Amino acid sequence: xxxxxxxxxxxxxxxxxxxTDQDLQNPLGVRGPELMEWFFATNLxxxxxxxxxxxxGIDNRMAERGFENLGAWILGRNMFGPxxxxxxxxAWKGWWGDVPPYHVPVFVLTHxxxxxxxxxxxxxxxxxxxxxxxxxxxxxAAAGERDVRLGGGVATIxxxxxxxxxxxxxxxxxxxxLGEGESLLGGLDLRALGYAVDESIAGERATHxxxxxxx
Amino acid sequence: xxxxxxxxxxxxxxxxxxxTDQDLQNPLGVRGPELMEWFFATNLxxxxxxxxxxxxGIDNRMAERGFENLGAWILGRNMFGPxxxxxxxxAWKGWWGDVPPYHVPVFVLTHxxxxxxxxxxxxxxxxxxxxxxxxxxxxxAAAGERDVRLGGGVATIxxxxxxxxxxxxxxxxxxxxLGEGESLLGGLDLRALGYAVDESIAGERATHxxxxxxx
Numbered sequence: 001x002x003x004x005x006x007x008x009x010x011x012x013x014x015x016x017x018x019x020t021d022q023d024l025q026n027p028l029g030v031r032g033p034e035l036m037e038w039f040f041a042t043n044l045x046x047x048x049x050x051x052x053x054x055x056x057g058i059d060n061r062m063a064e065r066g067f068e069n070l071g072a073w074i075l076g077r078n079m080f081g082p083x084x085x086x087x088x089x090x091a092w093k094g095w096w097g098d099v100p101p102y103h104v105p106v107f108v109l110t111h112x113x114x115x116x117x118x119x120x121x122x123x124x125x126x127x128x129x130x131x132x133x134x135x136x137x138x139x140x141a142a143a144g145e146r147d148v149r150l151g152g153g154v155a156t157i158x159x160x161x162x163x164x165x166x167x168x169x170x171x172x173x174x175x176x177x178l179g180e181g182e183s184l185l186g187g188l189d190l191r192a193l194g195y196a197v198d199e200s201i202a203g204e205r206a207t208h209x210x211x212x213x214x215x
Numbered sequence: 216x217x218x219x220x221x222x223x224x225x226x227x228x229x230x231x232x233x234x235t236d237q238d239l240q241n242p243l244g245v246r247g248p249e250l251m252e253w254f255f256a257t258n259l260x261x262x263x264x265x266x267x268x269x270x271x272g273i274d275n276r277m278a279e280r281g282f283e284n285l286g287a288w289i290l291g292r293n294m295f296g297p298x299x300x301x302x303x304x305x306a307w308k309g310w311w312g313d314v315p316p317y318h319v320p321v322f323v324l325t326h327x328x329x330x331x332x333x334x335x336x337x338x339x340x341x342x343x344x345x346x347x348x349x350x351x352x353x354x355x356a357a358a359g360e361r362d363v364r365l366g367g368g369v370a371t372i373x374x375x376x377x378x379x380x381x382x383x384x385x386x387x388x389x390x391x392x393l394g395e396g397e398s399l400l401g402g403l404d405l406r407a408l409g410y411a412v413d414e415s416i417a418g419e420r421a422t423h424x425x426x427x428x429x430x
Contacts, residue, residue, distance in 0.1 A: 013388070013412055013424055014400040015230045173228070173388060175415035175424055179406030185229040186401055191394030197228055200390035202417030209228055209390055 002140050003147045003167035006157055007066030010035035010172040016181030017154040024082050027095050034176045038205035039063055048101055059203040071143025073106040074135050076156030080108045087114050105142040107135045109156060132159050154182035164193055167213055172206035217355050218362045218382035221372055222281030225250035225387040231396030232369040239297050242310050249391045253420035254278055263316055274418040286358025288321040289350050291371030295323045302329050320357040322350045324371060347374050369397035379408055382428055387421035
């Protein structure tokens, strides 16, 4: 059955899933890139960005897993761009240029309606204004037998976790201290929500934890 | 120079350093033992408790490191026992029986004065009522050239971190979700306090992170 999966989502040792002050210059927030350094070294990332060969170890394998069997994505609005409030125009088309790395329908959660945006390479951004459950229903309809990947950010993942809609979550725990930022799990009783850690896999630059919904 | 070290301190993936509702039946709090399962399997633990041979892998090596070059310990009162408020009498002598596993002076932080308690095997418990800096000064005087280990619990470690008195902290990140408990790092900006993660070491049942004070 089609699952909702969080993949390759990095958190710091102190539990932050994003840095502070996200803007055009800091799409991952200030110090956010430290969270993703494990990913930037992988062959998958290097190939995606035409940067030559990358490492083909455990981190790379975990990165690859994150893209397997995906039929749709869901993104919080801040993952799509730095604009808040109404869309001033249709100029902003995401962080990724003309050919975004999704290649499937992507459902962007927002309070502000906007026409679908068809990009090159198979990605179409759909803007969903009627909530997370609607976005999931639309994404599952688009994905068919395949899974839906929940890209983030922190606030969006927390919303889906609170109502037990996430089936599987792969966190990459990084040996860094951010000190401040958005806490992914703070105040969220995942255990009471029926989640458990099923696997812990030591990678080159992160410890990969696989959490699944059980109860 | 003599250092103040936190060692072998386990936290869950969701950041808790202890379970809830510590009492006589649950010295580590409810579900607290899940944090320490990495330690219970080690040869060090098994030998300490005369339980035969244990594992001699990375977790064991990290456990052994925790006991090297120690001249004194500091414990928060809850690490010493479940009694709160005034000491009713001198009957409570710690969780550990007649021969506690310290074998050096141990300084217990409390608001309630009590005479020193000399145990077998070299451990003497001293009860310190004038604060964490006094406890550290007394422990360092007792330890001489050797280091002082800060045993916990969570609240005590946080107090020492806030005033930058911890020199080194070894955390064992466990692949478990406690859901609730005492957060070790929540709301504490270790980075601003000058701390950084220097090492990440994959053990059998925990990922060991070594944090040191730099700035």
